[in-house]
Amino acid sequence: MSEVPPATPSPQPTAPTLAVIGGGQLARMLAQPAIALGLPLRLLAEAPGVSAAQVVVDHTVGDYRDLATLRAVTHGCAVVTFDHEHVPTEHLRALEADGVACRPGPDALVHAQDKAVMRARLSAMGIPCPRHAVVATPDDVARFAAEGDGFPVVLKTTRGGYDGKGVWVVGSAGEASEAFAAADAAGVEVLAEEKVAFTRELSALVARSPSGQAAAYPVVQTTQLDGICHEVIAPAPDLDPQLAHEAQQIALRVAAELGVTGILAVELFETVDPTTGAGRVLVNELAMRPHNTGHWSQDGAVTSQFENHLRAVLDLPLGDPRPRERWTVMVNILGGEAEVGSLYAGYPHAFARDPRLRVHLYGKDVRPGRKVGHVNAYGDDLDEVLDRARHAAAWFRGDLGEDSE
């Protein structure tokens, strides 16, 4: 029978307290393996009641752009990690000077914060990337297009974009004004990139510890809608084993050479080499934290990306990243346009229809286009698994009527 806890206070065990900056769903999902592993977390949340603040007892509300706040939250913590990549580099350096290990550290993280820095570094490493150039004027954009296959060209602010924000596809130099205006307003630059004619998008996730141990998850196929991750299939169906190996090696090499600690996600374009006709991968983006393209691992891998992020940043030996199932599919639940009420109201149908469905909700208000949860499904038959996951996500989004099957 259950032991009745003692009537006297029980002090925390001597596991180190891990500071986490940012109260979004990634921090929320870190809390689950932290409970299992007995790891105390201390959270800096942006506002009361945000996703992770609902589930981490030791949390403070404050601004991650304020160094004094960061110092107060990380006081007494040996290690700090992040829900997002927006903490200013100078603050990270100050924390490291205080003796708090930032994982990932500022020298690595800048490559996930600044796309121009990332492109320069990866190109210097000989890692295949789309053709790119930092541009300062519409004339630069026209020149960049002329040097390649012409328009359309992709423009990105070098810093601050996410989920499709800060990205423009322009058909002429004249259309570039919005990107330059946004960059000017934010005090950042504009990066021009060729618009890659990809066959599909892939993602290669690795965990890496300060000691240099690394674990590579299987390469997955991702589908974006409006610049937002929509669906992930693990592993990527029909992927050439050579290309899968190459993608994993890119991720492992980037993690090692940039000194990444924790999870690194490398988003890739799969495309066809125009000269040889062979398949190849180009790096699209880097993220240095648990990533939407790794959520499948919560139910489909031996060790989830969230547990391995914790283990990596604490320099504990990493868990096995291999899949437990032939196929695992993740589909995001985005807030719908319609007033859908509580996501909770979706449970009776979703659970009754599919007793094997795995649901992850983030405790966030539903707003159109906002990521409010995801579902995972796994099994041997990819079509069946896709159908189950897609149906459930559409149901929670409110896209299906009561009569839908």
Place this chain on the structure above:
Amino acid sequence: MSEVPPATPSPQPTAPTLAVIGGGQLARMLAQPAIALGLPLRLLAEAPGVSAAQVVVDHTVGDYRDLATLRAVTHGCAVVTFDHEHVPTEHLRALEADGVACRPGPDALVHAQDKAVMRARLSAMGIPCPRHAVVATPDDVARFAAEGDGFPVVLKTTRGGYDGKGVWVVGSAGEASEAFAAADAAGVEVLAEEKVAFTRELSALVARSPSGQAAAYPVVQTTQLDGICHEVIAPAPDLDPQLAHEAQQIALRVAAELGVTGILAVELFETVDPTTGAGRVLVNELAMRPHNTGHWSQDGAVTSQFENHLRAVLDLPLGDPRPRERWTVMVNILGGEAEVGSLYAGYPHAFARDPRLRVHLYGKDVRPGRKVGHVNAYGDDLDEVLDRARHAAAWFRGDLGEDSE
């Protein structure tokens, strides 16, 4: 990329808040699927910093024997559930009169609180139990022994025992005085039971919802040490399918006829019928909450007992209880006799030796014999899985030297 949470407060979603009474490891482990499902918990903890109080934001410290405290904690909650079975029946009835649904309710829970009530009810249902009688004097014990196979006889206080406490095996009526003294001191009775010559112990877990939906986990083999659950193998190796079916049917029938909501664990003796020579099962104990013999399901079943407990008490459709793996083994981590220091110090070796190991620590101080965590291992080869789980648990307990492999 991760969405930056909004700068304005985000109210909780409209999922119902579930009250949980008791701050032990079972409540702690309920918190993990509650995070995934977006279910807010409100906890009554026995003391600051107990296992579940470390991980449930909305918690109060107070005495579960005090009705005013129970009323304050459950105020505004439609449903209350329990980490242990010690809340007084009259308080449960008062909460129900207030409109709070107790799951399980007092009429069911009394069968897990009072062994005499349980034995009477199961016997009336025709469910096979050890021979038993309520005894008031050593003479009664002598008479009970004489009516059966003589001594030894098992004596149990009818209420309040757990983990081997409140249980005595006596070789004569004269040895019964300790049991009667303990029962007198606690104001409870003594139940005498035949000492069953079991071949092994089994456990049948089911989840049942107020609507009457039920899900049966595979029957597992359990090994006790000093009255405390030590090791669980799921499913029970070489169990006669007929007997497995019978055990599941007993659990389903008990859950339905007693009106259990949430998880019901039926601990069973597997024994041999002395007249027919056929295998049979006898009910040993009932528990109405997630149970130590179901911890394997966290990593070995499609839906863990903790998630299904939440779904059951909220009357949501239940998740698939089937195993994901051929074999899953759970071994408890008990506090050792030696000063072992922090359990955290066990991670480097345990994780490096076995990257597939699943560890669950409870955030509790290590004390001799105290349950402070458990490990799960799974795979196709039972001997290998047993070895992995036993080694890891022994390592965390501090039973292995540094040279051990």
